[in-house]
Amino acid sequence: MFSAVYVETEARDHPRARAILERYRDLPQIECERYGQIFNRKAQNFRLQKEYPALILARKHGRKVLPAPGGYGFDAGQSHYFSHMLNCIYDCRYCFLQGMYRSAHCVLFVNYEDFADSIRQTIAAGPGNQVFYSGYDCDSLALEPVSGFAEFFVPFFAEHPAAVMELRTKSTQVAGLLQIDAAPNCVIAMSFTTEAAARRWERNVPSIEKRLAALGRLQDAGWPVALRFEPLLPEADSNAYENLFKLIFSRLRSDRLHSVSTGLFRMPADFFRNTLKLYPDEPLFARETQTENGVVSLQQPNREAWLAELEAALFRHIDPASYYRCAE
């Protein structure tokens, strides 16, 4: 999975870093002062680096909990995000991370305890029912056997029932979750695109079937499960989404879903520019686009009608009250 492990000098002795270094003892281990020396260097090529990504173990300094962008997520109340990891082991062509970071290496911040302190303070300072999103800059569960992220944060949130944590993922790494009691305030939100889109644009990502099987097991074990249909992309097969919905709702109990959302393909304009530079040969980015309020999306005639049709298909399976459009 990784070609090497870089480790910050000050993170090296953290027990979590020591365990990961031991796990990867056969890989080159290279010390650095700050993760930015490797991660933020100029003249890196994200696309080439994806062939041999490295893991960077670091200590997070500064603000660890940030306000979630407006329109992101399921709760209209106060919402936040925190990133124990930057970047993702999957390689989804439509992902904004490739336009946001110069490097394809994964940074794992090992000082979870400091994140927990910040979250605790945020909970104490704010009103009730705050939401904390963990999968904004990474996949929350994809690296679970290495990171132990959920293993640490699920029990933490279980002790803070007034707050909700969303684990956003495309991973099937749920074995750890299935070994513990379901936490009603920890939502496992699985992202899906259609079968054709997944085949074309999602590399190293578990198949839809496997993701559904993992979600089914979680649902059976009592975990709140959510569905995220992102990014929505126009398809030649007009039945593609309907088929996806049929498949999903034949495997999951829709009456037990925490929430369902959709979100169009969209990217901040500067990230899109970077992504286009990286993939000038990618048909997805060569399409006609439109920019509104600094956000690039694909031009699509009758977009609203298409969305409405798609939502109507979705509402044949779910309660519209559990649905929202992600506008961030």
Place this chain on the structure above:
Amino acid sequence: MNGAVNLAVAHRLEAKVLLDWFDLTEIEPKKKFRCYGGSEGIALTVTGMGVENAAAGVRHLHDSQPPGFRAWLNIGIAGHDSAALGEGFLIRRIMHRESGELYWPPVTDLKLPGCELITVAEPETGYPEDAAYDMEGAGFFAAAAGLISTDLVYVFKIISDNRENPVANVDPKQVPDLIRGQESAIRKLVSHLRERSARFAGYYGMPVEFDLLLDKYRFSATRKAGLARLCRRFHALGKQDRLTALARERFRDAASLMTAMDAELARTGKPVI
């Protein structure tokens, strides 16, 4: 798939075996830095010793070549406290002792032994750190990284001296043998870099129509960038034939051409998959 790779060595003795392996002959006219090339997309420069020469040699070879994407590989001898003579290392981190600058060459899955490199101004005899010591690596890397993505710049060092066999005892005549002893690793590296640079050129090379159109019409710098984007979009959308056809047509000027290209691309209204 074979791309282009530039090799840089400090000394003619380090070049000797490489010229033979890769069938490289000297490029005329001879200038400050001796440069060699062959038919396989591999070139080599002998930079001379020290960081400044290494950097200048890299730039010289680059400037003497037509535009294109080329990976860079520095091969040379180095000292190390404990590593055995003849052992080869793919460098993972370079420190320029004089400036304190750090450089981070890519790590691959080639399973070659790796270590840190410290580039020094004078031959190191004390080997204080667990690292290889050379006199060119930092200069080479800094210069090559200014020309191409750092993911295509590698440094490979072969141990010529250590605590038991100090640098003063290195016999220059042994240098070709030291290089020869790492033939398998060097060939593997060159082959790996050729594949990577070919992929890179495939990703970022311009369609041939771009140059044809540049010759045919006058473009401002802004329009030239716009033309590059349009040519790439034609290729990405699988409309090469339409681009070729447009390139054959006669338009009044560059603006008219680009308007026609825009209109053609806008006709692509099909869904993305």
